[in-house]
Amino acid sequence: MTTNAKEPRSRLDPEPVPRRDWLGLSSLWAMGGALLFGLAGMLKLPKAAVLASPSKKFRVAIPENLPVGEAFVPPGRAVAVFKDTDGVYAVSTICTHLGCVVKPNAEGFECPCHGSKFAVNGDVKKGPAPRPLPWLKVTNNGGQLTIDEGTTVPNGTKVA
Numbered sequence: 001m002t003t004n005a006k007e008p009r010s011r012l013d014p015e016p017v018p019r020r021d022w023l024g025l026s027s028l029w030a031m032g033g034a035l036l037f038g039l040a041g042m043l044k045l046p047k048a049a050v051l052a053s054p055s056k057k058f059r060v061a062i063p064e065n066l067p068v069g070e071a072f073v074p075p076g077r078a079v080a081v082f083k084d085t086d087g088v089y090a091v092s093t094i095c096t097h098l099g100c101v102v103k104p105n106a107e108g109f110e111c112p113c114h115g116s117k118f119a120v121n122g123d124v125k126k127g128p129a130p131r132p133l134p135w136l137k138v139t140n141n142g143g144q145l146t147i148d149e150g151t152t153v154p155n156g157t158k159v160a
Helices: 019-043
Strands: 057-060 079-084 087-092 103-105 108-110 124-126 135-141 144-153
Touching: 079 144, 087 144
Parallel strands: none
Antiparallel strands: 057 144, 079 087, 087 135, 103 108, 135 144
16 A cells, blocks of 8 residues: 655745745736836936927128128028128028928039929029028128028018
8 A cells, every 4th residue: 555645844844835826926026017117117208308409590600701692501500691792691401392401502502312403592493392492581680690590581582
């Protein structure tokens, strides 16, 4: 006669954890971890993740020796400033087709993306651009020019 006698357990041995209890505890730990990660993500919400952009209005001093009809492009701006006998004017260098930045050349401007060509005054010489380049508001504050990229003016508007 054989018996399936188990060895006696010591008082110091830990109690075995039943499988159902272990599954319940592990799901509680998983829920707690998910709540902690969610809380950490919510703590980041009050801080805006937006980069500061430069102001639409800016001051610029054009060079005194700027030839008539030649573009002066201030560093970091999408604007070309011109000086002629009637005054000073600014033309946006954002293509009216799909928003590429046009490059000044001897005949005016050329879009490197799709080949549109513009005259010095912004008029379209060759498509696919549907409209001329917009003229921007320029004000003269005692020799210091202020250009507002957010305000367009009718073509031909110059400041003395």
